[in-house]
Amino acid sequence: MQDAYLEKTIRGLTRAISESLFSERMAREPGLLQKLDPRVRLAGVLVLVLAVVMCRKLEIIASLFVVAAGIACLSRVSLGVLIKRVWLVILIFTGIIALPAVFITPGKSLIAVGSTQLSISVAGLRTAAMLILRVETAATLTATLVFCTPWNQILKALRFLRMPPEIITILTMTHRYIFLLLETAQQMFESRKSRTVGRMPESERRKVVSRTAGVLMSKSIELSNEVYLAMLSRGFRGEVRLLTDFRLAARDYAALSAFVGTAVAAIWSGR
Amino acid sequence: MHIPDGYLSPSTCATLYAFAAAGWYSALRRIKHVFAARTVPLISVFAAFSFIVMMFNVPLPGGTTGHALGVTVGVIVLGPAGAILAVSIALAIQALLFGDGGITTLGANCFNIAIVGSLVAYGVYQLVAKGSDVSSRRRVIAAAIAGYTSINVCALVTAIEFGIQPAFFHDAAGTPLYAPYPLRVAVPAMMIGHLTFAGLAEAAVSAGMVSYLQSADIGLLRGMVPAKVGAVSGPDARRAPGRLWWAVGLLMLCTPLGILAAGSAWGEWSSRDLSARMQDQRSNSGDQARHLTVPTGMQRLASIWTAPFPGYAPRFIRSPMLGYFLSAMFAVGLLVLVSLIGVAVERRS
Numbered sequence: 001m002q003d004a005y006l007e008k009t010i011r012g013l014t015r016a017i018s019e020s021l022f023s024e025r026m027a028r029e030p031g032l033l034q035k036l037d038p039r040v041r042l043a044g045v046l047v048l049v050l051a052v053v054m055c056r057k058l059e060i061i062a063s064l065f066v067v068a069a070g071i072a073c074l075s076r077v078s079l080g081v082l083i084k085r086v087w088l089v090i091l092i093f094t095g096i097i098a099l100p101a102v103f104i105t106p107g108k109s110l111i112a113v114g115s116t117q118l119s120i121s122v123a124g125l126r127t128a129a130m131l132i133l134r135v136e137t138a139a140t141l142t143a144t145l146v147f148c149t150p151w152n153q154i155l156k157a158l159r160f161l162r163m164p165p166e167i168i169t170i171l172t173m174t175h176r177y178i179f180l181l182l183e184t185a186q187q188m189f190e191s192r193k194s195r196t197v198g199r200m201p202e203s204e205r206r207k208v209v210s211r212t213a214g215v216l217m218s219k220s221i222e223l224s225n226e227v228y229l230a231m232l233s234r235g236f237r238g239e240v241r242l243l244t245d246f247r248l249a250a251r252d253y254a255a256l257s258a259f260v261g262t263a264v265a266a267i268w269s270g271r
Numbered sequence: 272m273h274i275p276d277g278y279l280s281p282s283t284c285a286t287l288y289a290f291a292a293a294g295w296y297s298a299l300r301r302i303k304h305v306f307a308a309r310t311v312p313l314i315s316v317f318a319a320f321s322f323i324v325m326m327f328n329v330p331l332p333g334g335t336t337g338h339a340l341g342v343t344v345g346v347i348v349l350g351p352a353g354a355i356l357a358v359s360i361a362l363a364i365q366a367l368l369f370g371d372g373g374i375t376t377l378g379a380n381c382f383n384i385a386i387v388g389s390l391v392a393y394g395v396y397q398l399v400a401k402g403s404d405v406s407s408r409r410r411v412i413a414a415a416i417a418g419y420t421s422i423n424v425c426a427l428v429t430a431i432e433f434g435i436q437p438a439f440f441h442d443a444a445g446t447p448l449y450a451p452y453p454l455r456v457a458v459p460a461m462m463i464g465h466l467t468f469a470g471l472a473e474a475a476v477s478a479g480m481v482s483y484l485q486s487a488d489i490g491l492l493r494g495m496v497p498a499k500v501g502a503v504s505g506p507d508a509r510r511a512p513g514r515l516w517w518a519v520g521l522l523m524l525c526t527p528l529g530i531l532a533a534g535s536a537w538g539e540w541s542s543r544d545l546s547a548r549m550q551d552q553r554s555n556s557g558d559q560a561r562h563l564t565v566p567t568g569m570q571r572l573a574s575i576w577t578a579p580f581p582g583y584a585p586r587f588i589r590s591p592m593l594g595y596f597l598s599a600m601f602a603v604g605l606l607v608l609v610s611l612i613g614v615a616v617e618r619r620s
Contacts, residue, residue: 138276173315210479224316
C-alpha cells in the first residue's frame with residue numbers, strides 16, 4: 001500500500017493519455033456532430049450549455065437533458081461510455097453535494113425520517129434535482145463535443161470566436177507538450193517505483209513527489225528554450241499567423257439554426 | 272475546486288469572465304513586454320507542466336493522498352503574470368479536452384485558481400522571503416506558507432461564489448436555482464477540506480520544489496523575470512499615471528449615481544433605518560413580528576462616532592449632487608495625501 005501514491009499517479013497519467021486517444025478515435029466515426037463544421041459544433045454546444053445554465057424550470061432542463069442524450073447517441077457516443085464516464089461520476093460527486101439540501105431546504109415536508117426532526121421537503125427535492133440535472137445536462141453536451149472533436153479542430157473553431165492568435169498558438173503547443181511531459185512524468189514515476197525497495201517514511205514519499213515535480217519543471221524550462229530556438233531557426237519573429245480553411249455547407253446552417261432554435265425556445269419557456 | 276457548469280448563475284459566470292478577462296489582458300501585456308518572442312513557447316510548455324503537476328498524488332498524513340495546484344511554484348519561477356497565463360491555459364485545456372470543470376464556469380475557475388491564487392501566492396512569498404538569500408531556508412518556508420495561504424484563499428473565494436447563489440438566484444417559491452447552500456454552510460464545508468488536506472498538499476509540493484531547485488537548479492529561483500520589470504519603464508508606463516488621473520476624475524464625476532438607488536444598501540442600515548424597516552414588518556405581519564426591535568447594542572454603539580459628512584454630504588450643502596462631488600473630491604484628496612506621505616517616509620528611510 002505504501003507506494004499507492006506512485007501507482008495512483010501513474011494510473012492517472014496513463015488514463016489521461018488513453019482518454020485523449022479515445023476521442024481521436026471517436027472523432028472519426030460517422031456521427032451527427034462529426035459531420036458538422038467544427039465552428040457549428042462548438043457554437044451549437046455553447047448555446048445549448050448556456051440555455052441549460054439560464055433555464056429556471058426543472059421540466060425544461062429535463063427536456064434539454066433528453067436533447068443532449070439524443071445528440072450524444074446520434075454522434076455514436078455509446079450509452080455505456082456516457083453512463084460510466086459522465087453520468088455516474090457526476091451523480092456521485094454532485095449527488096453528495098446536493099444530498100443535504102434535500103433535508104435542510106425549508107418547505108412543505110414530504111416524508112419525515114424516523115422520529116427525528118429530519119424531513120424531506122418538496123423544495124429540497126426540487127433543489128437537488130435541479131442542480132444534478134443541470135450539471136448532468138451541461139456535462140453530457142461538453143463531453144459529447146470533446147469525444148467527437150479532435151483538439152486541432154476545437155482550436156480552429158476557437159479562432160472563429162475571435163480568440164487572439166497568440167492564445168490559440170499557446171493552446172496548440174500546450175496540447176502537444178502535455179503528451180511529451182505526461183510520458184516523461186510517467187517514466188520518472190515508473191523508474192522510481194522500480195527502484196523502491198521496502199518501506200519509505202511518509203516525509204520521504206512527499207519528497208519524491210515534489211522532487212519529481214522539480215525535475216519536470218527544470219526539464220520544461222529547458223524544453224521551452226529549445227522549442228524557442230527551433231522556432232527562431234525556422235523564421236519565427238514573434239508574430240503568429242494561422243491558416244483558416246473552413247467552408248460551411250447547407251447542413252451546417254440547418255444544424256446551427258436547430259441548435260440556436262432549441263436554445264432560444266428553452267430559455268424562453270424556462271424563464 | 273474546478274467548478275462544473277450549473278453551479279453558478281449566468282450573471283455570476285459573466286461577471287467572473289469579465290474579471291478573468293481583465294486579468295488575462297494585463298498578464299498577457301506584461302508578459303509580452305518581458306519575454307517578447309519567447310512568450311509563446313515558454314507559456315505553452317509551462318502550461319503543459321502545470322497541467323501535469325495537478326495530476327500528481329501527494330502523500331499526506333493518515334495514509335491519504337491529495338492533489339496540489341502548483342500555482343505557487345509557477346509564481347516563484349515565472350512571476351504572477353506568467354503564472355496567471357500558464358495556469359489559465361492548463362485550466363482551459365482541462366475543461367475543453369478532458370471535461371474537467373465547466374465551460375460557462377471557466378472564467379470563474381481561472382479567476383479563483385489562476386488569478387486570485389497567483390496574486391495571493393506572490394504577495395505572501397514576497398512578504399515572507401523578502402531580503403532573504405535565494406538558497407536560504409526562509410525561501411522554503413515562504414513557499415510553504417504562500418502555497419497554503421493561496422490555496423485556502425482560492426477555496427474561500429470559491430465558497431463565497433457558491434454561498435451567494437441561493438440569496439440572489441431562486442424561483443418565486445424561494446427554491447435555490449443553482450448551488451443550494453448559503454454562506455454559513457458553503458464556507459465551512461469548503462474550508463475544512465482545504466485547511467487540512469489540500470492546503471497541506473500545496474504547502475508540501477511548493478516547499479519541496481523550492482528546496483529541490485535550491486540544490487539542483489538555483490537559477491530558476493532567481494526568477495526568469497528581470498528585476499525591474501513593471502517598474503517605471505517605457506513610454507506606456509510613463510503615460511499610465513496620466514490615464515489613471517483621468518479614470519479617477521471620471522469615477523468622481525459618476526459619484527452622484529449613488530443618489531439613483533432607492534433606500535439604503537442591504538445590511539448597511541443605521542439604527543434609524545432598521546427601526547423603520549421593523550415598523551413596516553410589524554404592520555405587515557401583525558402579531559408574529561411583535562418581538563422585532565432594534566438590538567440595544569446597536570443603538571448604544573451607533574452614537575459612538577458621528578461622521579463629519581453623514582450620507583456623503585456636508586451638513587451645510589443643500590444639493591445632494593454637489594455634496595456627492597465634494598465628498599468624492601475630499602476623499603480622493605485625503606487618499607492622495609496619505610500616499611504622498613507614505614512615499615516621502617519610505618524615501619527617507
